[in-house]
Amino acid sequence: MTISTKDRVEEAAKRISTYMKKGAPGDWGMDLEVWDWTPGVGVIALLDYYEQTKQQELLDDLIAWTKRNLHQAEHAKVINSMAPFTIFPRLYELTGEQVYLNFSIRIGEWMLYEAPRTREDAFEHTVTEAAKFPEQVWADTVFMAVLFLARLGRVSSDLRFSEEALKQLTLHIQLLQDEKTGLLFHGWDCGAANHMSAARWGRANAWVAVGALMIFDELEGQLDIPHALRDQYITLLHGLKNVQHSNGLWSVVLDKPEYRTEVSGSAGIAAGFSKAVKRGWVDASFAAAADRTLQAVLNEIDQEGMVHGVSGGTPVLATEEEYNGFACFPTLYGQGLVLLLLGQYISA
Template sequence: MNRDDLKAAAERVYQRMVEVPSTEWGMNLDSWDWVPGVGVISILAYAEHTQKQEVIEFLRLWTVRNHHLSEQVKVINSFAPYAIFPDLYRHTGDQWYLETAKKIGDWLLEEAPRTREGAFEHTVTEKASFPEQVWADTLFMAVLFLARLARLTSESKYAEEAAFQLLVHLRLLQDPQTGVLFHGWNCADGDHMSAARWTRANAWVVLACPWIVQEIESLVDISSEIPERYRKLAAGLREYQGEDGLWPTVLDEPEFYRETSGSAGIAAGWLAGIRSGWLDHSYLLSAQKALKGILPFIASDGTLNGVSGGTPVMPSIAAYQTIPCYPTLYGQGLALILLSMAMSDS
């Protein structure tokens, strides 16, 4: 696919996110949670790759319109939108972005609930609690923000925490046999609960890992264990890639339905890994194979189909197959990140 085609596809996906007002949970951009958070993170990535100043202005206006919602609750999943604050501060010079980001960063360091291993306990805006549980999602939803704050402020305390969280999550979640990640870890019971190797969990990490390190590597020594574990993860994911370029919603359950958001995130993560120098260029062909498989799922109006709904750690592997598919901002967003990166590389 040539650059013009990728550009057109990315524009359709982006417009579907910003032009269709929605009160539906999956596509409601005017809220403050991980769903719109992934949406605005991806829109920022799109702006960086296209150099469209009007997209940055859209994000600025989005924060003006929605920042009052951020004050309602402090949980891991509500921190995802803050990942755009460092860049908005650089673009606008508005001290509010910097001061707000530092307050949230300090809360993460000083008050966020942790497991006995020191990992951030995964907390959500819904009326549910998961005590002593570590989820792969946390790296993208909160640690990415912390890493970007570290780079903005040059404060090592944020960088050190981001590096620690990255490593402890990899240690707790990585399957030593296959290299891929389990969805979650229960510190109290010392197990991976249903032990599902959920595809989108792996996508969050394979993409967030090089992004996080890129932000903090000038501020803190990066353990060699991180890129070593990352390469094992990337190689393990390639083993499960289908002939159509996609992955089922649970990696090692090939009869489960194909899931596009996780597939897009994995491919984007490989591209990020190549850029970081951690992966060789053979992964480019694998990422292109995934992109080719995802494109037919993008409708003419820019909707990405085949996206599984919000998924906690399910009680059984079979339960992941019952999660319905519908359009979501995080599905749109992961596809937009992949298209933006592929467009830059073409």
């Protein structure tokens, strides 16, 4: 990577993080002062950015955010709103403040013993909105909830949490992976025993492409990663590389090259590629693929730090065509997934 590109990456990351922290009260996509998955992805990425740069201001801002918003946490006990808790175990390590660990254990035990599950024992994807998805398993859950459990397991040295994280990741990949392409379907309906619209949605694959490796990082030293699970994950990465566009991005529905490309999913997938290369799990061609994504994504960041080309919050839609028509607008999860990708180059 040239020096000029590295400088460009670092400058873009600063703009993105600054834009995220400004917030936008009442704007669903950019409102940081709520307790849900959208700001959750944002703060996970901001913490990751802190880990790459060690900028004390970033850490101070995250601590202040938790103190402003912790009162909302107990009112949002659904799987999709577990995402903000993902930063708590690490904040406990960084600050020594017991409140972070106490809250984490309480929420982790709720997930172990009370959170709704499907007949396969996977977490049912529950949300804060007035909508129910009974017996449905979504790829999103891997990033929104399973990552938190893995991180809590490492920090608390409590194998209950680590073992559940490994179990849930295994179940989600088993239920969602397409044997033919290696890609993941967005969701699985356990009652109907089908993948509903059978859409291989880009951002669903991104949640697992980057989230699974973050989970593996947390599990190291506690549990062995089964060879079969590692092989399934690597199969996913190969399937993803097979459908990457020449410009470095991916279609909003991965196996529909005629559909528009989508930035947040592309960034998350490329971040997974970069992490997998660093682990030695895939070859250098995946680094080249991630580099192409980086160049394309940088062009979608404006001078204010807003990431463009990000599709809205997406349930499992009825048809593949609906994914292609979903509106695009700035979101904290879009900013966050791009920041996770940029962080791979800042730390290089």
